Amino acid sequence: MPVINLTELRAGLPRGTRLIGLDPGSRTIGVALTDVSLMLASPYGAITRGKLAAVAAEVGRIARKEGAGGLVVGLPLSMDGTVGPAAQAARDWTHALSAATGLPAALWDERLSSSAVNRFLIAEADMTRQRRAEVVDKMAAAYMLQAALDASAG
Numbered sequence: 001m002p003v004i005n006l007t008e009l010r011a012g013l014p015r016g017t018r019l020i021g022l023d024p025g026s027r028t029i030g031v032a033l034t035d036v037s038l039m040l041a042s043p044y045g046a047i048t049r050g051k052l053a054a055v056a057a058e059v060g061r062i063a064r065k066e067g068a069g070g071l072v073v074g075l076p077l078s079m080d081g082t083v084g085p086a087a088q089a090a091r092d093w094t095h096a097l098s099a100a101t102g103l104p105a106a107l108w109d110e111r112l113s114s115s116a117v118n119r120f121l122i123a124e125a126d127m128t129r130q131r132r133a134e135v136v137d138k139m140a141a142a143y144m145l146q147a148a149l150d151a152s153a154g
Contacts, residue, residue, distance in 0.1 A: 003094050006106040006152045009070045010038060017069035020044075020062060020103075021145025023110060023137060024074060024090060029055065030137030032145040033066055039153070041145035043138035052093075056100035063103060071103050074110030074144045081109075108148040110140070 004012075013019070021032035021041055031044040044066075047058050062068065073094045078084045083091075091107065098105040 003091070003098055003105045003107060006072065006108060006148055009072070009104055009106040010152055012104065013038075013069045016067070018067055019070050019072055019145065019149075020059065020066075020068045021141045021148070022059070022071060022073045022097075023141035023144055024093065025049065025137060028137045030139070030141030031059075031062065032138060032142035033062075033068065034145065034149060036067070038149060041142045041149055043135070043142045046137045052096055052100060056097055059097065059103070060101045063101065069103065071098065071101070071105040072108050072145055072148050073097070073105055074141070075107040077109050106148070108144055110144040 009019070016036045018036055019034045019038065021030075021034070023030035023032075027049055029047045029049055031047060032041045033044040034041050044062070047055055049055070059071070071094070073090065075090050076084075076086045078087070094105050094107055
C-alpha cells in the first residue's frame with residue numbers, strides 16, 4: 001500500500017471508516033483512533049515496539065476490530081523542519097507497515113507531541129511519573145492525530 005498525503009487518505013476512505021494514529025517511540029508505539037466522522041481523535045492504547053510482523057499483526061487486528069481503513073503515523077521532523085535520520089527511519093517503517101497491513105498510510109509532523117502531553121499531564125492532571133509513563137504514548141498519538149484531523153478537515 002502507498003504512503004500518501006492526508007487529504008488523499010481521507011478522501012479515499014469509505015464513509016464511516018476510522019483512522020488509526022500511531023506515534024512510534026523507541027520502546028512503545030502509541031495508538032489513537034478517530035471517531036467515524038473523522039472529527040475527534042481519542043487515545044486507544046500502546047503496542048510494544050518489536051518486529052514489524054508482530055506490530056503489523058496487532059495494527060491489523062485493531063483495524064479490523066474498530067473498522068479503520070488507514071493509518072496516520074507520526075513523523076519526527078527535526079526542530080527546523082528538516083528530515084533527519086529519525087524521520088527517514090519513520091518513513092521507511094511506515095512504508096513497510098503499510099505494505100504489511102494492507103492499509104494506506106499518511107505521515108504527519110509530530111514534533112513536540114510527547115512534550116506537550118507531558119506538560120499537560122504534569123500541570124493539569126497532576127500525574128505521577130509512573131502514571132504519566134503509562135499514558136503518554138497513547139495520548140501523544142491522539143494529540144498528533146487530532147492535529148492531523150484539524151489541519152485536513154473540510
